[in-house]
Each structure stands twice: as C-alpha cells, then as structure tokens.
Amino acid sequence: MKILDTFDWISIALYFLLLLGIAVWVIRKKKENTEDYFLAGRNIGWFVVGASIFASNIGSEHVVGLAGTGASDKLPLLIYEIQAWVVLILGWVFLPFYARSGVFTMPEFLEKRFDARSRWVLSIFSIAAYVLTKISVTIYAGGVVVSALLGIDFWTGAIATVILTGIYTVLGGMRAVVYTETLQAVLLILGATVLTFIGLDKVGGWESMTKTLTPEYFNMWRPATDPDFPWPSLLITSTIVGIWYWCTDQYIVQRALTAKNIKEGRRGTIFGAVLKLLPVFLFLIPGIITLTLKMRGELHWDSPDEAFPILMSNLLPSGLRGLVAAGLLAALMSSLASVFNSCSTLFTVDIYKKLKPNTPEKKLVRTGQVATVIVVVIGIIWIPIMANISGVLYEYLQSVQAYIAPPITAVFLMGIFHKRVNATGAFATLVMGIVIAFFRITLELIKGNFDPNSFLYKLGDMNFLSFGAWFFLFCILFIIVVSLLSPAPSREKVVNLTFGTITAEEKLKNKNSYNWVDISISIIIIIIVIGVMVFFNGN
Structure with a gap:
C-alpha cells in the first residue's frame, strides 16, 4: 500500500470543505417540522432522488465487498448488483400505493393496510435489523477502507467517520442527507470510473484478463447442484431480497417519498435504476483486475476485502488517489447518514409518536435528533463485534x-396484490418469520453440536439461498x-391500497404521471440487465 501524499490530502480536504458547505447551507434552510426533517419537506x-437512492445503496460495504467478490470465486453474488430492474418495480408498482397513502414510513403503510400490530412489529424489527446488517457492516467496511487509505488504525478511522457523519445527519435531517448524497454519488462514480479504465489498461485489456483467469471464472450461473450458489435458488432468493430492500425497506423508499409528486418520485427511481447499472463496471471489475494482478505476481493482499483499496493506492497517480479516497469516504458517509436518518424516522414516527400522539412538531424533531445520536453510539459499540467477522463481507450481508427478507416481502406483496x-395474516406472518429467521441464524452458529444426520443439523447447514427460497414460499402460503x-x-x-380496488380518478392521476420517455428508459434498463446476465455465463 502506498501512503497518500500532499496532493492526495489536498483533494480530500477540498471534498470535506464542499461537503461542509452543503451541510451548512441545508442546516440554515431547514424548518422545525417533521415533514422537513424526515422527508426534506417532500420537495x-x-x-x-435518484442520486440519493444510488448513494444510499452504494456504501463502503459494496465498494469493499463487491470488489472482494470480484477478487474471489464468488462471482454469482454479482446477481445482487444487477437489480436495476427491481428498482423499477419500486417506481412503477409500489410507489403509487405509498404516495396515495401519504405515509412517512413503511410500518405506517402496514398500519393503513392492516393494523397497528404489524406496524409495531416491523418498526422494532427494522431498527434491530439495521443495527445487525447496515450499521455494523458499513462501519466495519468503513474502518477497513479508512485505515488502509489514510494509514491510521482501524478504530480511529471508524469512530471519526461515524461521528462526523452523525453530526450533519443530526443537525440537517433528511435534506442534508439527500443533498450531500448527490455530491457523494457524483464523486464516487467519477473516481471508480477512472480506476476501472486505468486498471484495465494496466492488465492489458479485457482479453488479456480473461486469458489469465480462464472463462470458467466469469460464469455467474452455477449448476443447480452447486453446494454454494445453485442457480435456481440464487435467482429466486436474490429477487426476494431485492424486492424487500428496494421496494419495502425504509432505508431506500424514504428517498422516493421525499419527491415533490409521484411523477418526480417515479423518475427518481428510474434514474436510480440507471445508476444501479454502474456498480458492475465500477467495483466488480476492479476486483477482477486486482485478482489478475495478484495471479501475475504484480500485487499482493491477504483478504479479498482489501482488493479495492490496494488497487487504488498502487495504480492511481498522486492527487487522483486522494480524489478516489474521498469517493470511498463519501460512500461510507452516505450509507451511514441514510441509515442514521431512517432509524431516527422509524423510532420517532412509528414508536414515539404512537406512544405520545399529541407531541408538538418541534419536540418530535428533537426526539429524532436524540434517536440519531443513540444510533451513532450503538454503531460505535458494534465495531469490535464486527471486527471479528471473517470471510467475504458481501456474502455475510447477503446470507x-x-x-430477514422473505416474511416482509411476502406481507407487502400479498398486501398489495391480494385484497x-x-x-391477522400479516401480523402472524411477520412474527412467525422473525422467529424462524433468528432460529436459522442460531442453528447456523451452533450446528456443529448436532449429529450430522439430524434434522436440526440439516436445517442449519442448508444452503442460505435455498433456505431463503423455500422460506418465502412458506410465508406466502402461511399468510394466505x-x-x-x-x-x-x-x-x-383495501380501497386504493390494493390492486383491483383503485378508483377511476386515481388510475387517471397515475396514468398522467408518466410518458413514453419513462417507459422507453425502463425497457432499455431491463435489456441491459439481461445482457449482463448473458455476458457472465462463462462462455
């Protein structure tokens, strides 16, 4: 690893000055009400909207983890990164229902469609899941990136980034988050694009790289009997997780809800889907380049998760290296800011406001700020636990x-498609689903204590993708x-909240919210996704 020089530090300093300028501008403009703090005034x-969706999704765990996937033999996990078509489902299918209901949060939507019990379960479960997956993984990946790039120790890097991000999220709310994320998305795309082109030039182009790695490496479709990534289970479970993440999770949907109207919201999701096509080229390919250079003896690293920082520090010239480092810091900060704001929204709107319905707007905003501070502290406490997780980070996240995804996806899909x-069905499915999810995670950890022929061992040892697919089918049958x-x-x-019950007036309003350009771009995105799936078939 090369240490950053003066020009690199100047690039990083300029990024932070620009970020500070945006944060200060937003904080001075904001109003003291919940709609402004949690949904940026729906304006x-x-x-x-699109840049914020992309920046929220592409955290440092994606940059580190996806490049790590490219640098290991886990290319099938690429399917999680070509889900631009699922982002379109958010805009075309789910968003009109959310917009019609006028909700702030996803649990609030479940209360409108079902009852308060489902809202409580999803609120508490979502906050716990954010701590287990998003916050912990993002902070761990951020610590890896910051310590590798800036030459400081893991703890200092992780804590400094968490506190810095926490400050502008607490003070500026959702408006600060979406505007800073727009800057971060632009910077990340520019930096990773430059690294991909320089890297491809270094290895002698795509053809040279495929000769070193052999065509089998580039096959994301393994046989149905493959112990790690059987293709039917991979396709089904990645879609279930995709619908949960992109269409029903507060973390992403909150960005679409900030839009001025349904037209801007849908276009934001279409733009987000266009940007979602980029990670394959911006993060996966640098990982493959790093593996090629390692096999040729030109680079060395111990863990695949180090692939992106090592490639960046060794290939990029002075100044540009600092710009890409700033891009990586941006990825980390945008993901953290998003999850901090989503947690505080869920806590304030779905828990605190439900318990104290007459609380003034100003106090609700203060409560949201306190909740964010608490989440920041919990995130820091989680760092040592995450530091002990081994293996490819991205695979941990997907497993x-x-x-988590099957019961929530089943409840939202059935809620919208089946009047x-x-x-009772929704509440029972959420509770049953959460119990089984935690039971499976526990079994996976302690399966070594069971007889290899026992049912409990087989359940704990079952491929996580196959388990996800069967679990989802069970959830659908259970809720029905x-x-x-x-x-x-x-x-x-059910009126206006499920298919088959939408009034003629609402149908007309929805039809007037899109045109042939929106439809054409959506079709092109789907064609590109199919093209990527065909390209990575090992032939």
Whole structure:
C-alpha cells in the first residue's frame, strides 16, 4: 500500500470543505417540522432522488465487498448488483400505493393496510435489523477502507467517520442527507470510473484478463447442484431480497417519498435504476483486475476485502488517489447518514409518536435528533463485534438478508396484490418469520453440536439461498391460509391500497404521471440487465 501524499490530502480536504458547505447551507434552510426533517419537506426533484437512492445503496460495504467478490470465486453474488430492474418495480408498482397513502414510513403503510400490530412489529424489527446488517457492516467496511487509505488504525478511522457523519445527519435531517448524497454519488462514480479504465489498461485489456483467469471464472450461473450458489435458488432468493430492500425497506423508499409528486418520485427511481447499472463496471471489475494482478505476481493482499483499496493506492497517480479516497469516504458517509436518518424516522414516527400522539412538531424533531445520536453510539459499540467477522463481507450481508427478507416481502406483496389478505395474516406472518429467521441464524452458529444426520443439523447447514427460497414460499402460503381462516378486511383497509380496488380518478392521476420517455428508459434498463446476465455465463 502506498501512503497518500500532499496532493492526495489536498483533494480530500477540498471534498470535506464542499461537503461542509452543503451541510451548512441545508442546516440554515431547514424548518422545525417533521415533514422537513424526515422527508426534506417532500420537495425534492428526480435527479436528487435518484442520486440519493444510488448513494444510499452504494456504501463502503459494496465498494469493499463487491470488489472482494470480484477478487474471489464468488462471482454469482454479482446477481445482487444487477437489480436495476427491481428498482423499477419500486417506481412503477409500489410507489403509487405509498404516495396515495401519504405515509412517512413503511410500518405506517402496514398500519393503513392492516393494523397497528404489524406496524409495531416491523418498526422494532427494522431498527434491530439495521443495527445487525447496515450499521455494523458499513462501519466495519468503513474502518477497513479508512485505515488502509489514510494509514491510521482501524478504530480511529471508524469512530471519526461515524461521528462526523452523525453530526450533519443530526443537525440537517433528511435534506442534508439527500443533498450531500448527490455530491457523494457524483464523486464516487467519477473516481471508480477512472480506476476501472486505468486498471484495465494496466492488465492489458479485457482479453488479456480473461486469458489469465480462464472463462470458467466469469460464469455467474452455477449448476443447480452447486453446494454454494445453485442457480435456481440464487435467482429466486436474490429477487426476494431485492424486492424487500428496494421496494419495502425504509432505508431506500424514504428517498422516493421525499419527491415533490409521484411523477418526480417515479423518475427518481428510474434514474436510480440507471445508476444501479454502474456498480458492475465500477467495483466488480476492479476486483477482477486486482485478482489478475495478484495471479501475475504484480500485487499482493491477504483478504479479498482489501482488493479495492490496494488497487487504488498502487495504480492511481498522486492527487487522483486522494480524489478516489474521498469517493470511498463519501460512500461510507452516505450509507451511514441514510441509515442514521431512517432509524431516527422509524423510532420517532412509528414508536414515539404512537406512544405520545399529541407531541408538538418541534419536540418530535428533537426526539429524532436524540434517536440519531443513540444510533451513532450503538454503531460505535458494534465495531469490535464486527471486527471479528471473517470471510467475504458481501456474502455475510447477503446470507443475513436471505433470512430477514422473505416474511416482509411476502406481507407487502400479498398486501398489495391480494385484497383478501388481512391484518391477522400479516401480523402472524411477520412474527412467525422473525422467529424462524433468528432460529436459522442460531442453528447456523451452533450446528456443529448436532449429529450430522439430524434434522436440526440439516436445517442449519442448508444452503442460505435455498433456505431463503423455500422460506418465502412458506410465508406466502402461511399468510394466505391464516387470512382465509379469519374475517375479511374492511373496505377502507383495501380501497386504493390494493390492486383491483383503485378508483377511476386515481388510475387517471397515475396514468398522467408518466410518458413514453419513462417507459422507453425502463425497457432499455431491463435489456441491459439481461445482457449482463448473458455476458457472465462463462462462455
């Protein structure tokens, strides 16, 4: 690893000055009400919505983890990064229902469609899941990146980044988050693009790289009997996790809800889907380049998660190295800011406001700020636990999500597509799903204590992708059966909140919110995704 020089530090300093300028500008403009603090006044245009969706998604765990995937033999995990088509489902299918209901949060939507029980369960579970997956993984990856880039120790790097991000998130709320994320998205794309082109030039182009690695390496579709990545389970479970993450998770959907109207919101998701096509080229390919250089004896690293920082520090010239380092810091900060703000929104709107409905707006904003500070502290406490996690970081994230996603995805999909599904079915499925998810995670950790022929060992040892697919099918059947065995939901619980109950007026309003350009770009995105799937088939 090369240490950053003066020009690199100047680039990083300029980035932080620009970030500070945006944060100060936003903090001076903000109003003391919940709509402004949590949803940026619902006044954001499509460009900022799309850039914010992309920057929220691409955290340092993606940069580190996806490059690590490219630098190891786990290319099938690429399927999680070509989910631009699922982002389109958010804009075209889910967003109109969310916009019509006028909600701040996803648990709030479940209360409108079902009842308060589902809202409570999803609120508390979402906050816990953010700590387990998003906050912990982002901070761990950030510590790896910052310590590798800036030549400081892991703890100092991780804590400094968490505190810095926490300050502008607490003070500026959602508006500070979306505007700083727009800057961060631009910087990250520029930096990673330069690194990809310089890296490809260094290895002698794509053809030279494929000769070193052999065509089999580039196959993301393994046989159905593959012990790690059987392709049917990979395709099904990645889609279930994708719908949960992109279409029902507060972390992402909150960005679309900040839009001025449904038209800007949908265009924001389409723009976000366009940007979502980039990670394959910006992060996966640098990982593959690093592996090629290692096999040729030109680079050395111990863990695949070090691939991106090592390639960057060794290939980029002075000054530019600092710019890409700033881009990586931007990725870390944008993800952290998003999850901090989402946690404080869930706590304030779904828990505190439910317990104290008459709280003044100004006090709710203060509560949101205190909640953010608490989440920052919890994040710091989690660092030593995350530092002990080994293996490819990205795979850890996907395996945990494969257990969390099925029940939530089932409840939202059935809630929108099946008007007979009721509150009892939704509540029972969420509780059952969470219990089974934690049971499976526990079994995975202690399976060594069981007889290899026992049912519990086999359940704990079952491939995480196959488990996710069967678990989702079980959740769908469970919610339908429980709903059919209990009374049908009342009319106000389904009108305009499920397919088949939308009024003619709402249908017309939705039809007027898009045109042929929106449809054409969406079709092109789907064609590109199919093209990437075909390209990485090992032939």
